[in-house]
Amino acid sequence: MLEIKDLNAAAEDGKPILKGVNLQVGAGEVHVIMGPNGSGKSTLANVLAGRNNFEVTSGEVVYRDQDLLDLEPEIRAREGVFLAFQYPVEIPGVSNLYLMKTSINAIRKHRGEEELDAVTFLKLIKEKAAMVGMKQEFLYRSVNEGFSGGEKKRNEVLQMALLEPRLCILDETDSGLDIDALKIVASGVNALRSSHRSLIVVTHYQRLLDYIVPDFVHVLAGGKIIRSGDKQLALELDEKGYGWIEEHAIAA
Amino acid sequence: MKRAMDGLKNMQSQLDTLVAPGAEDYIDQFNQLQDRLPGSNIDWLNDQRKKSLARFGRVGFPTLRDEDWKYTSVRAITSKRFLAEADQGDDDRTVDLSSFAIDGLESHRLVFVDGIFNPVKSSISESDEFKIESLVSALSRAPAYVESLLGSAMQDNGHGFTDLNNAMYKDGVIITFAANEKISCPIEIIHYSHAQLSISQPRNLIVCGQQSHGQIIERYVSGNTNNTLSNSVTEVVLEDGASLDYYLVQNQSSAAYQVCGIWVKQSPKSRFSCHTITLGGALVRNDLQVNLDGPEAHCDMLGVYSLTGRQHVDNHTVMNHVAENCSSREIYKGVLDQRARTVFHGRVRVYEDAQKTDAAQSNNTLLLSRDAEVDTKPQLEIYADDVKCSHGVTVGQIDEKSLFYLRTRGIGEEEARALLTYAFVNDVLNEVKIEPLRQYLEAVLRHQLVNAEDGEPAGEHEKIR
Numbered sequence: 001m002l003e004i005k006d007l008n009a010a011a012e013d014g015k016p017i018l019k020g021v022n023l024q025v026g027a028g029e030v031h032v033i034m035g036p037n038g039s040g041k042s043t044l045a046n047v048l049a050g051r052n053n054f055e056v057t058s059g060e061v062v063y064r065d066q067d068l069l070d071l072e073p074e075i076r077a078r079e080g081v082f083l084a085f086q087y088p089v090e091i092p093g094v095s096n097l098y099l100m101k102t103s104i105n106a107i108r109k110h111r112g113e114e115e116l117d118a119v120t121f122l123k124l125i126k127e128k129a130a131m132v133g134m135k136q137e138f139l140y141r142s143v144n145e146g147f148s149g150g151e152k153k154r155n156e157v158l159q160m161a162l163l164e165p166r167l168c169i170l171d172e173t174d175s176g177l178d179i180d181a182l183k184i185v186a187s188g189v190n191a192l193r194s195s196h197r198s199l200i201v202v203t204h205y206q207r208l209l210d211y212i213v214p215d216f217v218h219v220l221a222g223g224k225i226i227r228s229g230d231k232q233l234a235l236e237l238d239e240k241g242y243g244w245i246e247e248h249a250i251a252a
Numbered sequence: 253m254k255r256a257m258d259g260l261k262n263m264q265s266q267l268d269t270l271v272a273p274g275a276e277d278y279i280d281q282f283n284q285l286q287d288r289l290p291g292s293n294i295d296w297l298n299d300q301r302k303k304s305l306a307r308f309g310r311v312g313f314p315t316l317r318d319e320d321w322k323y324t325s326v327r328a329i330t331s332k333r334f335l336a337e338a339d340q341g342d343d344d345r346t347v348d349l350s351s352f353a354i355d356g357l358e359s360h361r362l363v364f365v366d367g368i369f370n371p372v373k374s375s376i377s378e379s380d381e382f383k384i385e386s387l388v389s390a391l392s393r394a395p396a397y398v399e400s401l402l403g404s405a406m407q408d409n410g411h412g413f414t415d416l417n418n419a420m421y422k423d424g425v426i427i428t429f430a431a432n433e434k435i436s437c438p439i440e441i442i443h444y445s446h447a448q449l450s451i452s453q454p455r456n457l458i459v460c461g462q463q464s465h466g467q468i469i470e471r472y473v474s475g476n477t478n479n480t481l482s483n484s485v486t487e488v489v490l491e492d493g494a495s496l497d498y499y500l501v502q503n504q505s506s507a508a509y510q511v512c513g514i515w516v517k518q519s520p521k522s523r524f525s526c527h528t529i530t531l532g533g534a535l536v537r538n539d540l541q542v543n544l545d546g547p548e549a550h551c552d553m554l555g556v557y558s559l560t561g562r563q564h565v566d567n568h569t570v571m572n573h574v575a576e577n578c579s580s581r582e583i584y585k586g587v588l589d590q591r592a593r594t595v596f597h598g599r600v601r602v603y604e605d606a607q608k609t610d611a612a613q614s615n616n617t618l619l620l621s622r623d624a625e626v627d628t629k630p631q632l633e634i635y636a637d638d639v640k641c642s643h644g645v646t647v648g649q650i651d652e653k654s655l656f657y658l659r660t661r662g663i664g665e666e667e668a669r670a671l672l673t674y675a676f677v678n679d680v681l682n683e684v685k686i687e688p689l690r691q692y693l694e695a696v697l698r699h700q701l702v703n704a705e706d707g708e709p710a711g712e713h714e715k716i717r
Contacts, residue, residue, distance in 0.1 A: 049660050053652075077662035089657040093675025102671070103661040110662070142675075159661065 001027045001198045002068075002167055007059035009047050017043045017054070019223035025167070028195040032209060033202045034234065035220035036242040041202045042086055044220065045171040048200075049083035050076050063167065077103075078110035080166030084156035084173050086202075091143040096155065099143050100125060100162055107163060128161045132188040150181035157188040168192065168199045174208040186211030206238035219245050272312020272412070274330040279309055281336050282420055289422060291391040296399055304418035313412045320411070323595040323627040324566040328535055329509050334481045336420055338366065338450035347444060349373060352473050356688035359440035359469065360384070366445060367452025367482070368423050373442075381433040382466065387424035387455060401426070401457045405487035405517035407543055407572070413511040414539075417485045421455035427468070429494070431461035438467035438497075438686055445472070445480035445508055456486040460494035460522070467497045469689060472512075472533075474505035481509045488514065490522035492546065497685060498524070500538070503531040503696065506561055513539040520546030520575070527684060530557040530565045530586075531696055541570040544578040544606075551578075556677045556693075557586030557594055558700055566595035571613075573606040573639075582613040585677045587701070588624035599631040602639050609639040616646045618676045620669075670701040 002025040009018040017040045025031050035041050047054050048061065050073030061068040068076060091099070105115040116124065129136060134154050144152050153173050160168055170189070174182055189212055193199070201212060209217075209231060217233040218225045219242070227233065227245055237245060271279065282305055291297040313330050314321040347365055362384065363373035369386040376384055390398050409415065427439060445452060460466050472482060482504075490496060502510060510533050516524055530536050542551050557565050571580050584596050596615040617626045630643040650672050658668035674697060681697070684690040 051656055072665070073656060073659035074662050074664050074668075077660050083660050085657065085660075089651075089654050091654050091657070091672070091675060093678035094671060099658070099661065099663075102663055102667075106662040106664070106667075163662070 001025050001029075001064065002200075003062045005060040005062075007044075007047070007061060008057045009043060009054045010057050011043075012053050012055070016057070017223055018047065020059070021220070021223070021225055023218065023225060025198045025200060027198055028193075029216065030193065030199045030201065030212065030214045031216045031218060032212075032214040032234065033200060033218050033220050033225075034204070034206075034237060036246075037204070039220045040223045041204075041220050042171055045083060045086075045169045045200070045202050048169055049073060049081065074106070075110075077163075077165075078107050082160050082163060082165035082168050084153075084160055084168065084170045086171040086173075086175065088144050088152040088156055090145045090147075092145050094143050095139075096141055096143050097125065097139045100159060103159070104162055125162060128158055131161055131191060132158045133184045134158055149176035150178065153177055153185055154181065154188075157185050161188060161192060164192075164197075166197055168197065170199065170201045170203075172202055172204060174203055174205060182208065183211060206234050209234050221246055271309050275309050275312040275412075277333060278336075278416060278420070279305060285336055285420070289420070290388040291395060291398075294391065294395050297391070297395070300402070301419045304415045305420075307409065308412055308415035308419055311412050311415065318411070320568060320597065323593075324535070324537055324564065326535070326537075329481060332449065332479055332481075334449050334451035336422070336451055336453075338447040347373065347446065347475060349442065349444065352442065352444075352471070354688055354692040357440070357686070357692070358437045360437065361440045361442065362425055363442045363444060364423065364452070364454060366447050366450045366480070367443070367454050369425065381430055381435045382439065383426075383428045383430070384439065385426050387421070387426060387457075390426050398426070398457075401459065401487070401489075403487070405489050405515040405543070407515065407541065410485070410513055410539065413483050413537075414485055414513050417453045417455060417483050417513070421453045421485070424455035424457070426457045427459070427466075429460045429464035429466040429496070431491070432463045433461075434465040435467055438469050441468065441470045443470070443472045443482060443484075444475055445482060445504060446475045446478070447480070448478040449480070450478075451481045451483060454482075454484045454486075456484065458486065458488045458496070460488070460490045460496050462491045463493040464491075465495045467499075467686065469499045469501065469686070471501045472504050472508075472510060474508045477505045477507045479507045479509070480504075481511075483511045485513045486515070488516040488524070490516070490518045490524055490549075492519045493521045494519070495523040496525070498526045499684065499686070499689060500526065500528045501531070501693070502529065502533055502536055504533040506532065506534050506563060508533050510536045511539075512537070514541070516540075516542040516551070518542065518544050518546060518549040518551065521548045522546065523550045525552035525554065525683075528553075528555040528567060528584075529693060530555070530559070531693075531700065532559075533563060533565070535563075536565045537568065538566070539568045539570075541572070542580070543572045543574055544580065545574050547575045547577045549575065549578045551580045552683075553580070553582040553584075554680050554683055555584035555586070556680050557584075557588075558677070558697055559586070559592035559594065560589040560700070562591045564593045564595075566597075568595075568597045569599065571598070571600045571611065573600070573602040573609045573611060576606050577608045578606065579610040580612070582611075583680055584615045585617070585680050587618045587620060587673050587676060588626070589620040591621070591623045591625075593625045594627070596626075596628040597631070598629070598643070599633070600641060600643070602632075602634045602636050602641065604635045606636050607638045609636060609641065611639070611641045613643040614645070616676075617648075618673060619647060619649055620673065666702075670698065673701050674698055
């Protein structure tokens with residue numbers, strides 16, 4: 001599905017953030033990326049989605065036999081890459097419904113499928129909204145405008161459920177959520193798990209992993225993946241903190 | 253003898269210099285035309301016209317030295333010779349208005365071609381809800397009635413263009429909304445500019461009877477790309493408890509000039525909402541002046557502009573809070589591409605007796621090009637102590653984070669830009685209460701924004717990316 005090879009990326013001011021990231025994600029796998037603040041987790045997620053305020057200085061990302069870094073963000077999306085934002089953007093004046101209809105039809109058109117008419121779309125979106133526990137009134141409001149932190153994250157999961165991507169990247173989707181919202185978001189994510197869909201879950205805290213059980217856990221620190229393991233690694237991290245693993249990495 | 257002649261010539265040239273630059277030609281046109289102007293047999297009207305003309309001769313057209321015209325040069329207008337009696341060319345019955353129809357809009361329609369009421373193109377059915385009469389007809393039928401209305405909402409003499417209109421208007425419309433009646437479908441006034449170098453100067457009077465509810469859509473359109481000038485003056489009087497929704501839609505060609513003056517007088521508990529929507533024109537100047545004369549009156553001034561090329565719009569607003577307990581809300585929003593310019597001047601004056609005034613004003617502009625320009629000037633004058641007044645101005649560009657967000661949802665860059673641009677003005681547009689009109693405006697705007705790339709050759713102006 002996805003292969004990241006020796007990926008280096010810098011911020012706009014030239015400061016290197018990612019310093020040789022290697023990661024392989026197979027179809028149907030759930031990978032969790034953990035790490036201390038400033039380790040480059042969100043940068044990795046944004047680079048994969050095509051944000052242009054990071055410069056990829058070297059390395060390669062192959063997504064389903066394509067050079068992902070060569071594709072515009074909208075093409076990546078149409079090819080099935082989805083980024084759930086850490087801070088979803090408020091867009092006053094564009095209704096949530098309009099965004100999602102335009103979005104799904106852009107993707108369907110790219111796949112050579114027929115665009116959904118208004119009635120079919122409405123039926124579908126209401127179904128998905130119920131799945132992630134979103135009240136219908138939020139569909140008619142401007143995108144994320146005046147939504148609480150939890151509602152914004154729920155809206156991201158709703159979009160993900162609607163667009164049915166092949167590769168989901170969740171950037172700290174759990175941050176800022178209370179435990180109830182976390183459960184709902186996690187159950188939405190779990191409902192999307194399938195043998196042909198891969199997930200990269202970026203998180204700061206172990207608690208999300210009580211609800212989303214990963215196949216692999218990676219620790220990103222100083223712009224590199226310094227340790228990989230299974231869900232046990234997350235538990236160890238939770239117990240001993242990132243300091244333990246960083247010391248370990250230096251020692252090794 | 254020769255010396256005496258020279259002396260006379262000198263005196264003559266001194267007199268000439270007393271006439272403001274650019275005014276002379278219009279004074280000549282007036283002198284030729286005056287016997288054929290409507291109501292030329294009415295003394296008070298002739299007096300009024302001559303007084304206005306004399307003032308116009310003294311002050312002339314505004315210049316950049318006038319504080320109220322600091323950012324709007326009218327040289328493009330004064331350097332041309334507009335004619336009050338321009339050659340109509342073809343018969344005006346060939347004027348085709350079908351392309352200007354708004355889908356699904358039912359209206360009482362009045363059509364003016366180059367400023368003259370055209371009964372053939374108009375369709376007005378009799379109704380108890382209102383009375384409509386052309387100014388020409390009213391002047392011959394009931395001149396005293398017209399006299400009683402003229403000037404009843406104007407608090408000042410305006411500027412040179414106002415004087416020119418007052419001296420030379422040839423037609424216009426008088427609309428009276430009957431007391432206690434709610435209009436069932438809007439009155440649509442279409443001003444169609446047509447003949448090369450024609451000047452249209454409609455003079456309109458609108459009276460909203462007590463507790464009446466009226467709706468007017470006034471549209472300015474061009475039939476071609478001739479240079480035309482429209483210089484209109486409209487007075488609106490709202491009696492106690494009356495309400496009026498007024499939609500001014502300006503969508504003329506990039507060769508058309510427009511100066512539009514609206515004076516409004518509001519009685520107690522009246523409600524006036526004015527939507528000024530400018531989608532085209534070479535140079536558009538709007539003067540909107542509202543007097544909240546009676547307690548508990550409310551006024552909304554809403555504006556949307558979307559301009560490109562070298563188009564220029566100047567919205568000059570004056571909100572006079574004269575009486576207590578009145579509220580006003582002013583929101584002007586627009587989008588500028590290429591070398592377009594906008595000027596916003598918003599004066600809010602709260603008189604000493606106007607306690608408990610609640611006035612809010614904002615002007616927000618989105619710039620799509622580095623060469624577009626905004627000059628905005630809020631001006632609050634508050635003489636009462638128990639009031640709530642706010643104002644705010646923003647000038648910005650498309651938010652890169654929003655753009656990225658939309659693109660990660662599979663929406664192409666150009667479409668995402670158009671969507672965000674449209675969204676910027678959407679909240680103001682959503683206040684248009686006549687649904688077919690709102691849909692029409694939305695379609696025109698979307699079309700403009702999606703086709704924004706096909707304007708002037710690239711390289712002449714730098715896009716903001």
